[in-house]
Amino acid sequence: MAREKIRSFKNTKPEALFLSTQVNRLCGNAIIERVHKLAEASKLQKDIGIHTLRHSIATHLLQSGMTLEEVSQFLGHSSLESTQIYTHLANA
Numbered sequence: 001m002a003r004e005k006i007r008s009f010k011n012t013k014p015e016a017l018f019l020s021t022q023v024n025r026l027c028g029n030a031i032i033e034r035v036h037k038l039a040e041a042s043k044l045q046k047d048i049g050i051h052t053l054r055h056s057i058a059t060h061l062l063q064s065g066m067t068l069e070e071v072s073q074f075l076g077h078s079s080l081e082s083t084q085i086y087t088h089l090a091n092a
Helices: 002-010 030-043 052-063 068-075 080-090
Strands: none
Touching: 030 052, 052 068, 068 080
16 A cells, blocks of 8 residues: 555556655665665664565465465476475475
8 A cells, every 4th residue: 555655646556565755666675774774674684685575485385385386487497397496495
């Protein structure tokens, strides 16, 4: 809902997943800075990065019923072997 309000206010339709309040695509550094702040606020004792976020998303998709092939396509992998690294996380 907030995303739609921001987009309608600026009358733009960016395809980015992560948007700033100015409705611009967030760069990698801005995303990782926000992820680090969230990890710190939640008192995680683990080093968190963009790849950790990617693993988490893939694991949640698998646990939600998405097939390995669908997750592979979502992640942009050219082979299922690259995606199978996530299966041990989903089955844990």
